[in-house]
Amino acid sequence: MKQPQTAGHRERASAPSIFGALRLPVLLLVPAAALGTLSRAPGWTRTDLRLDEMVQTVRTPWLTVIARGLDLAFSTMAAICLIALLAAVLIAVGRGRTAVVTASVIAAGWGANSIFKAVVARPRPPLDHQLVLQYGHDSYPSGHVSITVSMVMALGVLAYGSRWFRPVVIVGVVLVTAQALARLYLGVHYPSDVIGSLLVAPAGALTVIALWRRCLARSPGDGQEHSAATEGSR
DSSP: OOOOOOHHHHHHHHOOOHHHHTHHHHHHHHHHHHHHHHTTSHHHHHHHHHHHHHHHTTOOHHHHHHHHHHHHHTSHHHHHHHHHHHHHHHHHTTOHHHHHHHHHHHHHHHHHHHHHHHHHOOBOSOGGGOSSOOSOOBOSSOHHHHHHHHHHHHHHHHHTTSTTHHHHHHHHHHHHHHHHHHHHHTTSSOHHHHHHHHHHHHHHHHHHHHHHHHHHHHOHHHHHHHHHHHHHTO
């Protein structure tokens, strides 16, 4: 008699090979590396700065408040606190493995961004363009945008398969777009920097997601927890 397939069995059956799963992260990292190399060229930087100045022509007091708010809300310390809070809530409701994966998705996107920052070492825009003081001197890619993207992707993983997935995606797209524009508006990043983050952060986050799927394919317990969590959020 044929046994019915559970959600965990379906997850294991649909899991791609490790090389296939990592194809998309690699495809994102290659143009990110090329863009990082180009961003060091003086001519490229001059063009980037002109685009920055176009965005900065619309500066108003209320837009500045919004941009500063996004800067503060996704600063390093604020991000660490948000990750810790999210993980604590998940652990409290009995989703310990999910808490680890969620924190890992954010850390991977953020960490990949930090590696690119150190390697590319692109200076920030001139100080006379900046409205806020930034502690780091490396501009490419944008740390704030990478944190925002990584958090949105982690929340998307949590909401996947539930009625909350679509709202998370919509709000996430708006939030990431606002953060990207805010970095240019505040004069602390070039357009290339935010584009780089939109490539690097997803690559890091997708790597963890791909590895998680491989673990689900090998461990029935993890698959059952994921399925139960998804069903409970519907």
